[in-house]
Amino acid sequence: MDPFTRVSNKISNTRHALVEWSKAKFGSLKREIEEVRAKLAVFFDQSLAALPGEDRLRLELKLQELLQKEQIFWKQRSRILWLSEGDMNTRYFHQCALNRKKKNLIKRLRDVNGVWRTDDKEIQDVVLSYYKELFQRSYPANMGEVTDTLPRVITEEMNVDLTKDVSNEEVSMALKQMKLSKAPIPEGFAPCFYQ
Incomplete structure (x- = not known):
């Protein structure tokens, strides 16, 4: 495991x-x-x-x-x-x-056909399909031509720094910056539990 x-x-x-x-x-x-x-x-x-x-x-x-x-x-x-x-x-x-x-x-959501969905599983499916469609739609094939005209703001060193593995120190620092009793994450624990 x-x-x-x-x-x-x-x-x-x-x-x-x-x-x-x-x-x-x-x-x-x-x-x-x-x-x-x-x-x-x-x-x-x-x-x-x-x-x-x-x-x-x-x-x-x-x-x-x-x-x-x-x-x-x-x-x-x-x-x-x-x-x-x-x-x-x-x-x-x-x-x-x-x-x-x-x-x-969330008690109900309307799907793409205009039908109200009230069942938890149906609501979940409406949300998933909405975001799946949102992030898959209209991705043009010639994006390279567009992005080549934009000025480069992030240097190669910055890119390396942004894509490197997260260190224990960074996680610890991020946790210490969180308010102790802010909203819990999906597991149900507030930041004070992890601090």
């Missing part, structure tokens, strides 16, 4: 393991918050003697910790860059994440 496939498989396996970890770690976050709030509500509904101060304080600290975890979760989920130190999690940020998902979803 070639190195690229090995790395690709490892990234895929890591993504699946992280999805399972996230379900185990954060899947019950909402339920835990509700349970702690319910316990605190009992304290506030009854007399001050109903729950000792130490227990109440412990529950309030636990609730604060859970709310911070929830805020981090939604911050990462919604990818709102300006939310660096905002309010505790609100419905607004939850709605932003849902709206972003809806906005990025």
Whole structure:
């Protein structure tokens, strides 16, 4: 197996393991918050003697910790860059994440015959055929005559530099220049994972 496939498989396996970890770690976050709030509500509904101060304080600290975890979760989920130190999690940020998902979803596309396609496979075929046609159409046979009249801007040294293999240092430098929580690549990881 070639190195690229090995790395690709490892990234895929890591993504699946992280999805399972996230379900185990954060899947019950909402339920835990509700349970702690319910316990605190009992304290506030009854007399001050109903729950000792130490227990109440412990529950309030636990609730604060859970709310911070929830805020981090939604911050990462919604990818709102300006939310660096905002309010505790609100419905607004939850709605932003849902709206972003809806906005990025392609529900239908019209094919070359004007027929709307809604099936995922059909939508994929419409996109592929569009770009295949776009990049294959009207390639004139006498392009050499046209390009010979254009001034050469790229020198032979520049061409050699542009076509050489990418070094580890270049990849590392490019990764370090990316914003940590920008949009993930197809594997589902943001640049901070690779950094």
